[in-house]
Amino acid sequence: MLRRPNRFGIACMLLLATSAFAAGPTKASKPAKPPKAVASNQFVDAAVGRNLAGLELSQLALQRTTTPAIRRLAQQLVRESASSYETLLEIASEAGPTRMPDTIDLEQRGIKSRLSSLSGAAFDQAYLAALKTIDDRDIALYRTYAAHGDDDLLKSWANDRLPAIRKRRQLAETTALEIR
Numbered sequence: 001m002l003r004r005p006n007r008f009g010i011a012c013m014l015l016l017a018t019s020a021f022a023a024g025p026t027k028a029s030k031p032a033k034p035p036k037a038v039a040s041n042q043f044v045d046a047a048v049g050r051n052l053a054g055l056e057l058s059q060l061a062l063q064r065t066t067t068p069a070i071r072r073l074a075q076q077l078v079r080e081s082a083s084s085y086e087t088l089l090e091i092a093s094e095a096g097p098t099r100m101p102d103t104i105d106l107e108q109r110g111i112k113s114r115l116s117s118l119s120g121a122a123f124d125q126a127y128l129a130a131l132k133t134i135d136d137r138d139i140a141l142y143r144t145y146a147a148h149g150d151d152d153l154l155k156s157w158a159n160d161r162l163p164a165i166r167k168r169r170q171l172a173e174t175t176a177l178e179i180r
Contacts, residue, residue, distance in 0.1 A: 053108035
């Protein structure tokens with residue numbers, strides 16, 4: 001037997017439906033905002049400065065260390081930083097005109113100044129600790145730009161550099177263990 005819906009039931013359903021419709025979308029139904037794109041000029045500025053810092057700190061290590069393992073690491077990092085710097089300049093010039101920093105930032109200058117006052121084992125340990133910190137920040141910088149950058153060529157380059165930066169960090173850790 002077919003039952004007819006009662007008026008009270010229909011009124012309740014209509015009331016619920018109109019109140020839900022009037023309330024608008026819930027927080028759960030709102031789409032998430034996409035992450036804000038990272039500007040290529042900001043990334044290039046930071047990456048060039050960090051490459052210069054890596055180059056200067058490794059050159060300092062070549063002057064100050066007497067440990068063969070630190071010397072080998074610094075030589076490798078000088079080559080890598082110089083190569084990365086040149087490649088970045090080429091890619092950045094293709095992306096458009098941008099101001100290239102020609103000095104390291106204040107934080108990097110502080111690290112360099114602190115390292116300059118050390119020698120021997122104290123220098124070696126501080127240099128390796130600084131490399132690990134710098135590499136962690138580089139990884140964050142490059143990962144963020146690779147995911148959210150506004151220039152496809154630079155995003156690709158940043159993504160391609162990540163394994164080399166991770167390898168560099170691992171090499172610093174291995175060198176730290178080697179000289180203990």
